[in-house]
Amino acid sequence: MFERFTDRARLVMATACFEAYRWHHEYLGTEHLLVSLVRDPRGVGSQVLKSHSMNEAQIRASLGLANPPSSEPTSQRLPQSDGMKQVIKYACQEAERLGREYVGTECLLIGLLIVTDDSAAVALTNAGLGADDVREEVKALLLAGIEDPEGNQW
Secondary structure, three states, X not given: OOOOXXXXXXXXXXXXXXXXXXXXXXXXOHHHHHHHHHHOOOOHHHHHXXXXXXXXXXXXXXXXXXXXXXXXXXXXXXXXXXXXXHHHHHHHXXXXXXXXXXXXXXXXXXXXXXXXXXXXXXXXXXXXXXXXXXXXXXXXHHHOOOEOOOOOEO
């Protein structure tokens, strides 16, 4: 399923899984992905979030994930929430829309914003972010010819 994802996007997904385990959640949700995106210091998704003054502490607080439980996390494979499945679908569509063969962290961020009825989208919307604005910001970054953290020229 993640063969089209960049290494960075795969790492963000793996970190999201760890975040869900840490919270003893029985699913992998969009809230875990949003925290994971902002934690990635070099990803384009994180750069966009930080350009809007969003940081990990703020996102955790808005999602109610400020202090994790103290007991050990579970280690089972977690199913994806319906919202997470939609985010992945929209992220793949966004990559195609941008004319790229791979799905990057910026595509995941836009996917989070498209799924409007989920906790991560609500947190992003409350912070003033919208899919169209973020999409335009990503396009501007791509047109500026920035290099992604994996060294691929866009």
